[in-house]
Amino acid sequence: MKSTIPEAGVPITPPAAGNGGDRQEASLHGEILLRLRDYVAEGNIPEGGRVPERQLCEMLGISRTPLREALKVLAAEGLIELLPNRGARVRQLSQRDLEELFDVMAGLESLAGRLACEAITDEEISAIERLHYEMYGHYLHRDMPSYFQINQQIHESIVAAARNETLKTTYANFAGRIRRVRYSANFARKRQRWAEAMREHEAILDALRRRAASELSDILFQHLRNKRSAAIEHLAEGQDTRPETTSQGG
């Protein structure tokens, strides 16, 4: 009974025949890596759930070799964890893990702001200002999803303005790690916190206009710190089960 591919060809995502255009991977394992990363980040596998190789192989229509290569990379990225002889599991993020992740994100954005002050152009600032006002509109209309989307664009604009591809990549990596959590914590914001966030964003813009690197660095860190508090509180309320993952003794 070696029906390796009983109903293969049922891809996780629509068969990437067109190759969306964002970034293509020539090799199979690269393709698999991109798809698996999204698959896991979008929460298709429950926290701590097993990642069965065989099943995924059938689902993706590939053999185990490239899949296992992709799993190793995902483990290195921190999305999953590999237990010796016991397969891969979706990494459970304890509350502490989340706090740490948010803090590192805060540090990266803080750095981005600092660097941005050195290199950002007036045009880029104008673009961020436009985003800011657009976001303000969503805020007034209490349109949380749109607000959140623009908010993310602003932060990404700051990271982009830092002119540091390494930072950008690292930032994206960490953003991917908490993506799974964000899916449920996006709307953690209370009204109170929302207004506060708007004020902070105005301060960010102000510091950016003046190219006040240290100040912007501080503001951004605090801004993310407050975000962290909101998210953590929200999660603490919503979930009773706060798994204590084995802290990877790095």
Added chain:
Amino acid sequence: MKSTIPEAGVPITPPAAGNGGDRQEASLHGEILLRLRDYVAEGNIPEGGRVPERQLCEMLGISRTPLREALKVLAAEGLIELLPNRGARVRQLSQRDLEELFDVMAGLESLAGRLACEAITDEEISAIERLHYEMYGHYLHRDMPSYFQINQQIHESIVAAARNETLKTTYANFAGRIRRVRYSANFARKRQRWAEAMREHEAILDALRRRAASELSDILFQHLRNKRSAAIEHLAEGQDTRPETTSQGG
């Protein structure tokens, strides 16, 4: 003359029969990963040089499967790059790449200092003070290697005091990436810069004692920035060939 690598059958490191004790990897690919990472980071393969699978397999006494898994991870870590159908190469760091890496390191240390101010104990500060004075002794005796070693310990202590394992891991990752460069740039410091660095370290200690988070953050960033300048200048002098690696368009 294709063998840039020692003869086969000679293990990179003594066969880890005892398993030193720092961190053991049960799986073979994990073991390989650790060894290969060190092997590459220590500069055993020239910049941009090929990483021949077959040769490494013989050298390590394993098959290609676990080796390739390790290579994928190293590529994800940024130590090597994988060209489709053309194998792995040791990643060449352009001057720009180095600048970016140093800046990210600066951001991470800056963050570490900020976080450390929240959690560091008096005992930890005392320990860092002791290291500082020890380092000062090496400075007076112009003992550059010892100075550098203690210097690294101080920075690691600050990162440890941040109480953030994620940050610590990330920091170690980036430190590994520039390790190869540090091997040649360690002693880039001019006398002038050396004295300056000592003063900065005193300022760091001062801010740490006062738990002045923002201030320490600024000082640490600047300190690393100055380090960056010194290293980059040194490399610019020493090397004419500054390869323009294809900036990975993440």
Added chain:
DNA sequence: AAGACAAAAAATGAATGCAAAATGGTTCTC
């Protein structure tokens, strides 16, 4: 003699096969 084309050789990418470990279920013992 230099360049171009073609075939051989080598290396890479992925699939398959095999041994060891883990999981699950059943049976045996107390």
Added chain:
DNA sequence: GAGAACCATTTTGCATTCATTTTTTGTCTT
């Protein structure tokens, strides 16, 4: 009847094998 032990099945880890692609080498043409 409950718990431990044993065996079958599944799963994982690694080696081996097969198919492409690349690189090299040799020959031929201009």
